[in-house]
Amino acid sequence: MAPSATAEFDALKPTPHGADNTNNIEGLDPKFTANVINAIGPKASPRVRQVFSSMIQHIHDFARENQITVDEWMQGVQLMNWAGKMSDEKRNEGQLVCDVLGLESLVDAITFKLASQAGDTATASAILGPFFRHDAPLLENESSIVHGVDDGEVTYMHGRVIDMKTNKPIANAYIDVWQASTNGLYEQQDENQVEHNLRGKFKTDADGRYAYYCLRPTPYPVPNDGPAGKILELLDRHPMRPAHIHLIVVAEGYKPVTTQIFDRIDPHLTDDSVFAVKDSLIVDFVPIKNNPKATLELEYNIALVPN
Amino acid sequence: MAPSATAEFDALKPTPHGADNTNNIEGLDPKFTANVINAIGPKASPRVRQVFSSMIQHIHDFARENQITVDEWMQGVQLMNWAGKMSDEKRNEGQLVCDVLGLESLVDAITFKLASQAGDTATASAILGPFFRHDAPLLENESSIVHGVDDGEVTYMHGRVIDMKTNKPIANAYIDVWQASTNGLYEQQDENQVEHNLRGKFKTDADGRYAYYCLRPTPYPVPNDGPAGKILELLDRHPMRPAHIHLIVVAEGYKPVTTQIFDRIDPHLTDDSVFAVKDSLIVDFVPIKNNPKATLELEYNIALVPN
Numbered sequence: 001m002a003p004s005a006t007a008e009f010d011a012l013k014p015t016p017h018g019a020d021n022t023n024n025i026e027g028l029d030p031k032f033t034a035n036v037i038n039a040i041g042p043k044a045s046p047r048v049r050q051v052f053s054s055m056i057q058h059i060h061d062f063a064r065e066n067q068i069t070v071d072e073w074m075q076g077v078q079l080m081n082w083a084g085k086m087s088d089e090k091r092n093e094g095q096l097v098c099d100v101l102g103l104e105s106l107v108d109a110i111t112f113k114l115a116s117q118a119g120d121t122a123t124a125s126a127i128l129g130p131f132f133r134h135d136a137p138l139l140e141n142e143s144s145i146v147h148g149v150d151d152g153e154v155t156y157m158h159g160r161v162i163d164m165k166t167n168k169p170i171a172n173a174y175i176d177v178w179q180a181s182t183n184g185l186y187e188q189q190d191e192n193q194v195e196h197n198l199r200g201k202f203k204t205d206a207d208g209r210y211a212y213y214c215l216r217p218t219p220y221p222v223p224n225d226g227p228a229g230k231i232l233e234l235l236d237r238h239p240m241r242p243a244h245i246h247l248i249v250v251a252e253g254y255k256p257v258t259t260q261i262f263d264r265i266d267p268h269l270t271d272d273s274v275f276a277v278k279d280s281l282i283v284d285f286v287p288i289k290n291n292p293k294a295t296l297e298l299e300y301n302i303a304l305v306p307n
Numbered sequence: 308m309a310p311s312a313t314a315e316f317d318a319l320k321p322t323p324h325g326a327d328n329t330n331n332i333e334g335l336d337p338k339f340t341a342n343v344i345n346a347i348g349p350k351a352s353p354r355v356r357q358v359f360s361s362m363i364q365h366i367h368d369f370a371r372e373n374q375i376t377v378d379e380w381m382q383g384v385q386l387m388n389w390a391g392k393m394s395d396e397k398r399n400e401g402q403l404v405c406d407v408l409g410l411e412s413l414v415d416a417i418t419f420k421l422a423s424q425a426g427d428t429a430t431a432s433a434i435l436g437p438f439f440r441h442d443a444p445l446l447e448n449e450s451s452i453v454h455g456v457d458d459g460e461v462t463y464m465h466g467r468v469i470d471m472k473t474n475k476p477i478a479n480a481y482i483d484v485w486q487a488s489t490n491g492l493y494e495q496q497d498e499n500q501v502e503h504n505l506r507g508k509f510k511t512d513a514d515g516r517y518a519y520y521c522l523r524p525t526p527y528p529v530p531n532d533g534p535a536g537k538i539l540e541l542l543d544r545h546p547m548r549p550a551h552i553h554l555i556v557v558a559e560g561y562k563p564v565t566t567q568i569f570d571r572i573d574p575h576l577t578d579d580s581v582f583a584v585k586d587s588l589i590v591d592f593v594p595i596k597n598n599p600k601a602t603l604e605l606e607y608n609i610a611l612v613p614n
Contacts, residue, residue, distance in 0.1 A: 027420045028413075036409035036582055041543025048541045054373050056408055058365040063413050066361050067421060070435075073405070073414040080401040084391015094387040098380070101363055102343035106335075106370050107380040113334045114374060128377075234355045236348025275343055 033060040079227045086226045090188045092130040096228040099127065099274040100237075108258075108276075115255055115305075122164040122305045126260040126276045129246065131186040136176055138201045144213035144293070145177065145200040148193065152182045152218075155285060156294040158211035161204050161249060164303035169208025173251035173304070176201050177214065179244070184220030204251075216285050216296055217243035219268050232273065242268035242277060247302070254304035261300060340367040386534045393533045397495045399437040403535040406434065406581040407544075415565075415583075422562055422612075429471040429612045433567040433583045436553065438493040443483055443506045451520035451600070452484065452507040455500070459489045459525075462592060463601040465518035468511050468556060471610035476515025480558035480611070483508050484521065486551070491527030511558075523592050523603055524550035526575050539580065546580050549573035554609070561611035568607060 029035075037053045044052075062068070079097075086093040098104050104127040112125040139145070146154060161173040178199040180186050187193040202210045221239035224232060232239050243263040250256040260276055261283045262269060269277050288297035336342075344360045351359075369375070386404075393400040405411050411434040419432040446452070453461060468480040485506040487493050494500040509517045528546035531539060539546050550570040557563040567583055568590045569576060576584050595604035 028416055032409065032413060032416070032582070039542070039544055039578065039582075043543040044541060051373050051375070051379070052408075052538075052542055054369055058369045059408060059410055060413055062361055062365045063410065063417060066358050067417055068358070068414050069421070070411075070414050070418045072358070073410065074402075077399065077401040077405060080387055080404075081391040081394040081399070084388040084394070084401075087388040087391070092384065092388070094384040094391070095381075097387075098384060101359075101366060102339065103366055103370065103380065104377075106339060106367055107375050107377050109335055109339070110370060110374055111377045114376065231359075234351060235346070235359055236350040237346055271346065275339070275346075 028064070033057060036060070079230070083227045091223070093223075093226045093228060095130045096222060096226070097231065099129070100222070100228050100231055102275040104128075105275045123249070123257050123259060123302045124278050124280045125258055126278065126281055127274065128248075128258050129260075129274070129276075131180075131188065132176075132178060132246065132248070133188065133196075133199065136178065136199045136201045137196055138203065139212065141202055141205065141209070141211045142213075143200075145179075145198050146213060146215055147197045149181055149198075149215065152215040153285075153296055154294045155214055155216050155296040155298050156211070156288055156291055157214050157245075157298045157300060158209065159300040159302065160208040161210065161251060161302045161304060162208055163254070164305050167303075169204070169206075170251045170254065170304060171204055171206045171208055173204040173208065173210075173249060173254075173302075174201055175204070175210050175302070176246075176248040176250075177212065178246045179214060179217050180220050182215065182218050184218070189223070213294055214245065217245050217263055219243045219266055222273055237273065238271070239273050240268045240271075241274060242266040242272050244276075249302050249304065251304055253307055255307060257302070257304060335371070340364060343367070386537070390534045398530070400530075400533045400535060402437045403529060403533070404538065406436070407529070407535050407538055409582040411435075412582045430556070430564050430566060430609045431585050431587050432564055433551075433585065433588055434581065435555075435565050436567075436581070436583075438487075438495065439483075439485060439553065439555070440495065440503075440506065443485065443508045444503055446507040446509060446519065448509055448512065448516070448518045449520075450507075452486075452505050453520060453522055454504045456488055456504075456522065459522040460592075460603050461601045462521055462523050462603040462605050463518070463595055463598055464521050464552075464605045464607060465516065466607040466609065467515040468517065468558060468609045468611060469515055470561070471612050474610075476511070476513075477558045477561065477611060478511055478513045478515055480511040480515065480517075480556060480561075480609075481508055482511070482517050482609070483553075483555040483557075484519065485553045486521060486524050487527050489522065489525050491525070496530075520601055521552065524552050524570055526550045526573055529580055544580065545578070547575045547578075548581060549575040549579050549584060551583075556609050556611065558611055560614055562614060564609070564611060 036056050040049055083093040083097050108125050108127050161170045163170060181198055187197040202212055204210050219240050219242055224239045243266045244260040246260050248258045261281050262277055264282050264284050283300060285296045285298050288294050343363050347356055390400040390404050415432055415434045468477045470477060488500060488505055494504040509519055511517050526547055526549055531546045550573045551567040553567050555565045568588050569584055571589050571591050590605060590607060592603045592605050595601050
C-alpha cells in the first residue's frame with residue numbers, strides 16, 4: 001500500500017481548471033449538501049447532528065471551492081487508509097496527520113479554554129502527542145528516568161505543584177513525564193532503549209514538591225516515513241519539533257493538565273512541525289552547582305485549576 | 308481496535324458547552340490558522356498550496372465553530388485509523404466513509420461537469436464504489452455474467468454505444484459491468500460465489516452494439532460492520548442502496564464514463580445511503596418475449612462525449 005500511495009501523491013499537481021474559489025459550479029445540484037444533511041434521522045443525538053451537519057457542509061464546500069476531482073479525492077482516501085494501516089499500539093499515524101495540520105494543537109487550545117476559564121496563572125496545556133504510555137512506572141522522588149544514555153545533559157528537574165488560585169502546595173499530585181532520547185526516539189520507537197526509558201511517574205510530597213533527573217531535551221523530527229511525512233514533503237515543510245519534555249499532572253480536586261515545556265535556546269521554537277509551542281511553556285535550563293549527578297537544573301512549578 | 312473504537316463512539320454525546328456556532332473563542336490565538344497555512348514552503352506546487360490551505364482553513368473553522376474537544380477529535384482519529392485497518396484489496400472502508408457522507412458523489416459530479424461540458428445528452432456519471440475490479444474477463448456478446456444464482460430475474464441487457472454529438476455508433480467500445488448478487492454481496496465479498504461472478508467486459512460490434520445476460524439488480528445494504536456503519540448508526544440512517552448495475556464505458560477518441568443505472572421500481576431511489584442516484588440514470592426493466600434465457604429485457608444506449 002505505502003509505495004503506491006506515495007507514488008500517487010507525487011502526481012498531485014495543478015489541474016487545468018485551476019482555482020476560481022467559487023462554491024458554484026454550473027450544473028451541480030444546489031440541494032445536494034442539504035439533502036445529505038437532511039438524511040440525518042430523528043434519533044441522532046443533538047451533538048452528533050450538530051457536528052456531522054457542520055462537517056458535511058465544510059467537506060462539501062471544500063470540494064466545490066477547490067473543484068476536487070475524483071482522482072484527487074481518491075489520493076486523500078488512500079492517505080487516510082495508509083495512516084490507519086501504519087497505526088498500532090506504538091504509533092498513531094492518524095493523530096500525527098492531524099498534528100502536522102495543527103488540529104491537535106487547536107482542539108487542545110479549545111478544550112483548555114472551555115474547561116478552565118483559567119486566566120493566565122494556570123499552567124497552559126499542550127498536545128499529548130502520539131508517544132504517551134499509560135503504564136509509566138511510579139518512581140521515588142530524587143530518582144532518575146535516564147538509563148543508558150551517554151551523550152545527554154542530565155538535568156535536575158524539580159519544583160512544586162500548586163493551586164493556581166491560592167498558590168498553596170498540592171500534596172499527592174502525580175506527574176507523568178516522558179521525553180525522547182538524544183537520538184530523537186522515544187523508547188517504544190527504539191529497540192536499543194530499555195522499556196520505559198526516559199519515562200516515569202512521580203508523586204508530590206506534603207509540600208507539593210517533586211524532583212527527578214531527566215535529560216535536557218533535544219530537537220527531533222516527527223516520523224516522516226508515512227502519510228504525515230508525505231504531507232510535510234508536499235507542503236515543503238520540515239519535520240522538526242523543538243526540544244521539549246512532556247508532562248501530565250493530575251491531583252484530586254483539580255483539573256488535570258497535559259502539557260509540554262520547551263527549551264528557550266531551541267532554534268525551532270517558532271516553526272514547530274506540530275504547532276504546539278506557547279510562550280508560557282518556554283523554560284530555561286541553568287547550570288547546577290554542587291550536584292555530581294547533573295550538569296543542569298530546571299526549577300518548574302505547575303499551577304492547577306481547582307475543580 | 309474495532310471494538311474499543313466502537314465503544315468510544317457510543318460516547319459521542321452532547322457536551323455541556325453546547326453549540327454557539329461562533330468561530331471566536333475567547334483566548335484562542337487569532338493568528339493560529341494563518342500560521343499553519345503560512346508554514347507551507349515555497350516549493351509546494353500551486354495546486355497543493357491551494358488545496359491544503361483551504362483544507363486547513365475548513366478543518367480549523369469546523370473545530371472552532373463546533374468547539375470540538377480533544378476527546379471528540381480523538382474519536383475521529385480512531386475512526387480514521389479503524390477505516391484504514393479494515394481496508395484491503397477487497398474492501399476500501401475509507402472510500403465507504405466518504406460515500407455515506409456524500410463526498411464521492413459530489414466529487415464525481417464536479418469531475419463530470421469539469422470534464423464534459425457535455426450538455427444533457429451524454430450519459431451521466433455515478434460513483435465507482437468500492438467493488439470494481441480491474442481484471443474482469445473479456446466475454447463474447449450474448450453471453451451471461453450470471454453463474455450459480457437460482458433466485459434472480461435474468462435480464463437480457465443490450466443496446467448501443469453512440470457518439471453524443473452525432474448519434475453515430477461507436478465500434479470497439481468496452482463496457483465493464485458489475486453487480487451484486489441476490490444476497491446483496493459482490494463476488495469478492497462472498498466465498499460462495501465463483502470468481503468474477505456477475506462481472507464482465509464486453510466489446511461493441513461494428514454497429515456499436517453490445518448484449519449480455521445479467522440479473523435484475525436487487526437492493527442491498529453497504530457493509531455496516533465498520534466505521535461507515537458506525538457513522539450511519541450515529542446519524543440514525545439506514546445502509547440501503549437502491550438496486551443498480553455498475554458500468555464503465557470506454558472508447559478510443561471519447562471521454563470514459565463511470566456510471567450506475569437504477570431500477571425504477573426500487574423503494575430506495577430517494578434515500579440512497581451513498582447519494583448516487585440521478586434521474587437520468589433510472590431505467591425500466593420490461594418483460595421479454597421469445598427468449599428462453601431471460602424473463603426481462605433492458606435496452607440501454609450509452610452516449611459518450613468525444614475528446
